[in-house]
Amino acid sequence: MLEFFTEFPELGRSDLSAFRQGIDEGFRAFSRNYGAALEAFFNPLLKFLVWFEDVLIDAPWPLVILVIAALAWFGSRSWKITAGAIVSLLLIGVFGMWEDTMSTLAMITVATILCIAIGIPIGIFMSRSNRAQSIITPVLDVMQTIPSFVYLIPVVMLLGIGKVPGLIAVCIYAIPPIVRLTNLGIRLVDRDVMEAADSFGASSREKLFGVQIPLALPNIFAGVNQTIMMALSMVVIASMIGVRGLGTQVLRAIGNQYLALGLMNGLAIVALAIIFDRVSQTYGKRLQSYREARHD
Numbered sequence: 275m276l277e278f279f280t281e282f283p284e285l286g287r288s289d290l291s292a293f294r295q296g297i298d299e300g301f302r303a304f305s306r307n308y309g310a311a312l313e314a315f316f317n318p319l320l321k322f323l324v325w326f327e328d329v330l331i332d333a334p335w336p337l338v339i340l341v342i343a344a345l346a347w348f349g350s351r352s353w354k355i356t357a358g359a360i361v362s363l364l365l366i367g368v369f370g371m372w373e374d375t376m377s378t379l380a381m382i383t384v385a386t387i388l389c390i391a392i393g394i395p396i397g398i399f400m401s402r403s404n405r406a407q408s409i410i411t412p413v414l415d416v417m418q419t420i421p422s423f424v425y426l427i428p429v430v431m432l433l434g435i436g437k438v439p440g441l442i443a444v445c446i447y448a449i450p451p452i453v454r455l456t457n458l459g460i461r462l463v464d465r466d467v468m469e470a471a472d473s474f475g476a477s478s479r480e481k482l483f484g485v486q487i488p489l490a491l492p493n494i495f496a497g498v499n500q501t502i503m504m505a506l507s508m509v510v511i512a513s514m515i516g517v518r519g520l521g522t523q524v525l526r527a528i529g530n531q532y533l534a535l536g537l538m539n540g541l542a543i544v545a546l547a548i549i550f551d552r553v554s555q556t557y558g559k560r561l562q563s564y565r566e567a568r569h570d
Contacts, residue, residue: 305432316438319384323437327380327518331373338376339363346549350556358552362545371520371542378509378519378546381437385444385505390498393449397456397497398482407457414450422447422511430515440509440517447508451500459493460486495558502550506543 285293330338339360346359366375400407425443433439463486471481487494513521520539527536 301428301431309432312432313438316433316442319388319441320436320438323380323384323441326384327377330376330380335367335372342549346553349553351560352552352556355549355552355556359549362549366542366545369538369542371523371539374518374520374523374539375542375546378506378521378543381441381444381509381512381517381519382502382505382546382550385441385448385509386498386502388441388445389449389452389501389505392445393452393497393501394456394494397453397494398460398487400453400457401460401486410453414453417446418450422508426511426515435516437517440512440515443512443515444505444508444517448501448505451504452494452497455493455497455500456490459490459497462493463489491561492558495554495561499551499554499558502554503547506547506550510543 284290342363343356343360347353347356350356363375366372396410400410422443425446426439429439429443429446433442467485467489468481471485476484509517509519510521510524513519513525520543523539524536524543526532527539
């Protein structure tokens with residue numbers, strides 16, 4: 275009797291082993307049956323990612339810096355942030371990390387575009403249905419709390435190693451913030467504003483694109499900002515399954531105990547994160563100020 279209180283009741287070793295083997299065999303069977311079809315489905319994505327990476331690497335470096343500086347200025351309207359972006363990219367190039375940085379930039383850009391294209395419609399759907407929100411929110415909770423390494427296991431079993439499995443792992447890890455904040459931003463739109471739109475006879479589509487999304491833009495942009503930051507942190511882990519870029523060098527530094535190599539590539543990732551963060555935050559604040567000025 276006392277054993278019941280001192281020994282936790284658990285499955286026997288053979289039952290537990292059979293349970294694990296059942297899950298593994300089921301997933302392997304799924305991978306054998308549908309792996310080729312999934313690879314064919316993601317092939318256009320792979321071609322686009324490779325093309326974009328080649329464009330960034332093969333383009334003249336002054337042109338790449340000029341384009342990034344122009345984007346930084348357009349987003350922030352700040353000479354300090356623009357100058358900081360230019361100096362950071364020049365230092366990255368001087369220290370021999372240009373190609374790896376361009377590969378990382380291509381991965382982050384494509385992952386962010388995918389997250390926005392998938393996440394915003396899901397967030398809109400959640401905002402329009404309480405039932406959808408009650409179903410999707412626990413899924414997002416699980417996605418945000420599972421250790422990032424665990425994402426790599428099913429992706430590798432399905433698609434092997436390479437750019438596409440890495441991109442999928444990055445997207446799964448980074449998409450929850452854009453979904454949550456799109457849903458939150460639309461739900462926070464003032465009821466009086468919606469009633470005014472109703473009184474003018476606006477259709478559901480007109481209310482969504484003419485009222486709710488414009489007013490929710492600061493929140494949506496905060497979600498984009500967090501998505502970019504999470505994608506940057508995941509890209510280092512995705513290097514374990516063959517994603518080229520700064521993460522590969524960090525992994526190499528860990529394996530060989532190269533302190534300088536690890537620090538330099540880590541700081542290059544930090545520089546990219548700061549550029550993305552400052553530009554997107556400043557752009558979000560400008561949107562907020564513009565909205566408040568229009569209301570005044």
